[in-house]
Amino acid sequence: MSFDRDHVWGGVVTTPARAAYAGFAAFGALWGVWGALLPAVREQAGLGHGQLGTALLFIGAGALPAMLLTGPAVDRWGHRVTALLQVGLGMTGIVVAVTGHGFVGLSAGLALLGAVSGAADVANNAAAASAEQASGRPVIARAHGVFSAAVVVASLAGGALRGAGAPVVVPFVLAAAAGGVAGLITLAASTAWTRGPGSVTATPAWGDRRPLPLLPLLVAGTLVALAFAVENAHQSWSAVYLGDVLSAGPPLAAAGPAVFAGAVALTRFATAGLTGRHALVVLVAGALTAAAGTAIVAAAGHVAVAVTGLGLAAAGTAVLQPTVFGLVARRVDEADRGRATGVVTTVAYLGFLAGPVYVGQWAGAVGLPGAMLAVAAVAVVLALSVPPAVRTIGGRQAPVRRCRAG
Structure with missing residues (x-):
C-alpha cells in the first residue's frame, strides 16, 4: 500500500x-x-x-x-x-x-x-x-x-x-x-x-514492541525545547517590548507578534527543501541567526530596528523545530512513530512554557533589553549544542524501517 x-x-x-x-x-x-x-x-x-x-x-x-x-x-x-x-x-x-x-x-x-x-x-x-x-x-x-x-x-x-x-x-x-x-x-x-501485512512499514503485534531508545529522543526534545524557549519568548513579549521599551502605540506594538509569525511562515516555506539535506548546517545557522536577531532587538533604539531584529530572530527559529523533527522521523520505525513523537514533543513543550517565564524573571532583574540578551544567550547555547546532539540523534545515518514483503 x-x-x-x-x-x-x-x-x-x-x-x-x-x-x-x-x-x-x-x-x-x-x-x-x-x-x-x-x-x-x-x-x-x-x-x-x-x-x-x-x-x-x-x-x-x-x-x-x-x-x-x-x-x-x-x-x-x-x-x-x-x-x-x-x-x-x-x-x-x-x-x-x-x-x-x-x-x-x-x-x-x-x-x-x-x-x-x-x-x-x-x-x-x-x-x-x-x-x-x-x-x-x-x-x-x-x-x-x-x-x-x-x-x-x-x-x-x-x-x-x-x-x-x-x-x-x-x-x-x-x-x-x-x-x-x-x-x-x-x-x-x-x-x-x-499498517497491514501489505503496507510499506507494517506494524508488529502490540505486545512485540521493543523499548524506545530514549537518549536520542530526549536530546532531540531538548534541542526543540531551547528553540521553543527563544520562539515563545518573542511571541509572548514582543508586543510588550515594543510598547514599554520603545514607546510604540498599541496598533504598532501589536504588530510585533504578527511580524514574527509571518516571518516564521515565510522562512519555513522557503527553506523546506534544505532542512533534510543539510540538517547540521541549518540548525547551527538558524540558532546563530536567532541569536543575532534577538541581540538587535535588545540594542534597538527605534521600533523599525526592533521589528527588523524580530524578523531575523523569527527566520532563525523557524528552521529549528522542523529540522529536528525531520531527523527523528528518519530514525524512528513507523510502528513507534507516535510514541517517539510524544516523547520529543513533551520535552520540547517544557521550553515553550519556560520561555516567557525566563524573560519575565530576567526583565525583573535587569530590564527587558537585558532579558532579550539572555534570550540571545539561549540561542547561542543551542548553536553550540547542535553538533554533539545531531551525532547522538544519528542524523547522518540512513533511516531504519521495518519492512515486510507484501
Missing part, C-alpha cells in the same frame, strides 16, 4: 501530506484566534493580570500528560485518533469561550484545552512525519509553515471580528469549523496510513 496514494473526499483529492497540512492549519487557526481573543477572554472572566497568568498555567498542566498518552494511542489505532483530536480541539475552544467565567471556570476550560491541544500536537506531528518519510517530500517543514500562516490569518480575522462587536464565541466557532474540515480530510486519508 502506498502512503502517498490519492483519496477522494467530497470530490477533492487528498493524500496523507495534504491531511497533515489541513491538521496544522486547523491547529494554527485555533491558536491564532486564542491569541487575538485573550484580552476579551480575560475581560469576560473578570480576572486581573495575575489571576490570568495563574489560569494560563493550567494549559501546560493539561498538555503534558496528554502528550505522553497520545503517542501510544496513535501507534495503536492509527490516524483516526488524529482526526478525532482535530475535531475535538476546535470544539474545546468553544467550550472555553462559553464557560470561561470566573477563575475556576476559565482554569478548568484551559486545562481541557491544554490536554486536547497537547494531544493534537503530538498526533499532527506524527502524521506529518509519517507522510514525509513515505513521500520523500519536506512535509514537516511545510506543515509547520502552514501552522504559522494560519496563526497570522486567524489572529487578524479574530481581531477584526471582535472589533466589529462579534461575541467572543464566534471566532472560536470558525476555528472549530476548520478543525472539523481537517478531521474529515484526515479521516478520508487515514486508510493510507493503515
Whole structure:
C-alpha cells in the first residue's frame, strides 16, 4: 500500500501530506484566534493580570500528560485518533469561550484545552512525519509553515471580528469549523496510513514492541525545547517590548507578534527543501541567526530596528523545530512513530512554557533589553549544542524501517 496514494473526499483529492497540512492549519487557526481573543477572554472572566497568568498555567498542566498518552494511542489505532483530536480541539475552544467565567471556570476550560491541544500536537506531528518519510517530500517543514500562516490569518480575522462587536464565541466557532474540515480530510486519508501485512512499514503485534531508545529522543526534545524557549519568548513579549521599551502605540506594538509569525511562515516555506539535506548546517545557522536577531532587538533604539531584529530572530527559529523533527522521523520505525513523537514533543513543550517565564524573571532583574540578551544567550547555547546532539540523534545515518514483503 502506498502512503502517498490519492483519496477522494467530497470530490477533492487528498493524500496523507495534504491531511497533515489541513491538521496544522486547523491547529494554527485555533491558536491564532486564542491569541487575538485573550484580552476579551480575560475581560469576560473578570480576572486581573495575575489571576490570568495563574489560569494560563493550567494549559501546560493539561498538555503534558496528554502528550505522553497520545503517542501510544496513535501507534495503536492509527490516524483516526488524529482526526478525532482535530475535531475535538476546535470544539474545546468553544467550550472555553462559553464557560470561561470566573477563575475556576476559565482554569478548568484551559486545562481541557491544554490536554486536547497537547494531544493534537503530538498526533499532527506524527502524521506529518509519517507522510514525509513515505513521500520523500519536506512535509514537516511545510506543515509547520502552514501552522504559522494560519496563526497570522486567524489572529487578524479574530481581531477584526471582535472589533466589529462579534461575541467572543464566534471566532472560536470558525476555528472549530476548520478543525472539523481537517478531521474529515484526515479521516478520508487515514486508510493510507493503515499498517497491514501489505503496507510499506507494517506494524508488529502490540505486545512485540521493543523499548524506545530514549537518549536520542530526549536530546532531540531538548534541542526543540531551547528553540521553543527563544520562539515563545518573542511571541509572548514582543508586543510588550515594543510598547514599554520603545514607546510604540498599541496598533504598532501589536504588530510585533504578527511580524514574527509571518516571518516564521515565510522562512519555513522557503527553506523546506534544505532542512533534510543539510540538517547540521541549518540548525547551527538558524540558532546563530536567532541569536543575532534577538541581540538587535535588545540594542534597538527605534521600533523599525526592533521589528527588523524580530524578523531575523523569527527566520532563525523557524528552521529549528522542523529540522529536528525531520531527523527523528528518519530514525524512528513507523510502528513507534507516535510514541517517539510524544516523547520529543513533551520535552520540547517544557521550553515553550519556560520561555516567557525566563524573560519575565530576567526583565525583573535587569530590564527587558537585558532579558532579550539572555534570550540571545539561549540561542547561542543551542548553536553550540547542535553538533554533539545531531551525532547522538544519528542524523547522518540512513533511516531504519521495518519492512515486510507484501
